[in-house]
Amino acid sequence: MSNIFDAISALRLEQGRRLVGTLSPAVQQLVARCGRHDSSGSAPHLVADTLLVADDLVDNHGPGRQAYITGCEVDDAVRDLLRRPLLSALAEVGAAAAARCRHCQPRQPLRLVTSNRSGSSAEGLDDLIIGKDSTSDFDIMLEFDGPFRWATPGAEKPADIEPRCAPQLWARPTDNAGFVTLHWVRTDRCGHEEPLEALPADSVRRLMHDFCRVRMDGEITPTGPAVNVKDPDDNDGGIDFVFCLLVRGWWPAPVWPDGAPWDTSFGVHLVPTGRPGSKTEFIEYRISLSRAELLAVRQLCPGLRAAVTALKAIKNMLKESGVAIGDLKSYFMKTAALWLAQETPGGPRTGVTDGVHRLLDWLERRLDEEWLPCFFYPAINVAAELTADQRQAIIGSLRLVREHLTPLLMACCEKQWSLNTLLEGRPTEPLSERQLRLRLGRTLLRQAVLDGIQAPPHGSLLGELVE
Ligand SMILES: [Zn+2]
Ligand SMILES: [Zn+2]
Known part of the structure; x- marks a missing residue:
């Protein structure tokens, strides 16, 4: 029996090495310089907790998104006028046959x-x-x-x-x-x-x-x-x-x-x-x-919502690096987030890193129990169609993600943000928590200034300059 466990842990070690190997040199350097929270006094989780929440706060504004969707739906309603006769004709054929x-x-x-x-x-x-x-x-x-x-x-x-x-x-x-x-x-x-x-x-x-x-x-x-x-x-x-x-x-x-x-x-x-x-x-x-889920997700705190999008991005990284095993459906992640939001009071201060950890724990526990309850209808097991092997494969992926969460979350940040400010100085110089906080502040400020120039509230300044 212990041979099997040895083989499994050796496999996961190898997968982890391959996964981390696919991350960029900038991410590797940042992980090395931030060190581990306990040993050097630095706090690598601050990177994701700051940058990914900022993304959600700025880009994922509930009423703004609703306005955008309503715009799409009005557009659809106009197009539907053209679609309607065709749909009616097709439906009539079906009705006649039945x-x-x-x-x-x-x-x-x-x-x-x-x-x-x-x-x-x-x-x-x-x-x-x-x-x-x-x-x-x-x-x-x-x-x-x-x-x-x-x-x-x-x-x-x-x-x-x-x-x-x-x-x-x-x-x-x-x-x-x-x-x-x-x-x-x-x-x-x-x-x-x-x-x-x-x-x-x-x-x-x-x-x-x-x-x-x-x-x-x-x-x-x-x-x-x-x-x-x-x-x-x-x-x-x-x-x-x-x-x-x-x-x-x-x-x-x-x-x-x-x-x-x-x-x-x-x-x-x-x-x-x-x-x-x-x-x-x-x-x-x-x-x-x-429809109910659409409205409920809007009520999630930004930290938890950012945790779900981060986990989705991580899932894609696992897929791209070829170590993904089993299909962790995005519906499972959304379900987990809705349940987690009931367990502890949320709020914008809940960290993304903490949120991803809680998502991973919840998913692993529920997959292990073979029951992922639908949020609005708990008698439905949303993972009912998984085989035992598929469940185990997903659990393996979840553990792999948990073991390498710090570099994976930094890679998520790198997809949306420039890490240049964080990486200033000698490539081997360790970053203390205080330094990291200051540099994160500068990263946010720099982005805010850039956004302010590129997309001011009243038209684009850059656009006018180019014209
Ligand atoms: Zn009848
Ligand atoms: Zn779809």
Whole structure:
């Protein structure tokens, strides 16, 4: 047994060496000069705690980001006017193919109501890297509605209704928490015994796929509930178009002991994707809480939000250096951050380094327990689809990150900031905590002056000079 442990620790040592070897000479020098916190009186964590929080405070301003997204959505709304006839035509073909009963099914097809941005880019949790494209994708939720009402969702089959009350949609939970199938509630005139399947997920995914194929250039790939459209020349994750239905007023999770963390009367979205291996996989919908998550992430303190983006950037470094093992999904990190925000009072003073440590600890503990509870619906295990091997691989990656966190966080800083001021003087001269604090202050000041010249509140001075 000890041989296996020896082999594992030897492997991790080797991976760590390879990982640190890929970091730039500037980062290596800074790590060496800052030393370890306990031995030399220096405090290397100050670098990330200062620079990465500054990034979040300046660039990730909640109302500013909301204004930007609202601008995008207004733009989308105008474009939607052009998309709408095409979508209606495609939906009509689908509806005609599915028509089986004139009593319980609607006569008009679905129509597009709104499109909203969601996911990491909208939340401000994208792994933006200056000089390179972000690898995060942009999610657009296309919300559809139709001439139907929602019956009370739940396991119990609704009683037959009169034809004048039809059509009504019923969301029936499956064996897997968070997944439902949709059915038209039977009327007392229906000739069939069981409620008919409604809007099967595979058919609406096909609708979105056809829609993207007609409208867009680029690679079109169905991924989960989304259809991803990606320009092959771009590094980023492309745009995910996600079909969704809003079940207004439905909140499937039990009520929280001290009040729900948000207005549950909004309801939840359903997105067309099934649990792999389930017997109704191809017609299932998954409950999506992305709207609630978008608002919740905005409430995180800057230190914790910066910790999530740093961990995403570190994950990319692991991938690039070839030592990444297992897929630590960004959804896991977001979930961890939302739970951690409940545990201790946050606030802008919570350090990024501390935040990343807490994220790593939480993720390792939960993966070890084989249950990563969804924040708004804890009965859902968001890591349910991982195998034991995949879980162990992710835990291995988390430990590797923890062991090399100082240089990795400094590498995150280097992607956004110049380290020149911090590295002034002889390359081997150690930096005391006091020196480091002074140099960090100068780095911030220098950047502020530069930003002030390049992007003053009223137009660009440099721009005018160039003109
Ligand atoms: Zn019927
Ligand atoms: Zn996406």
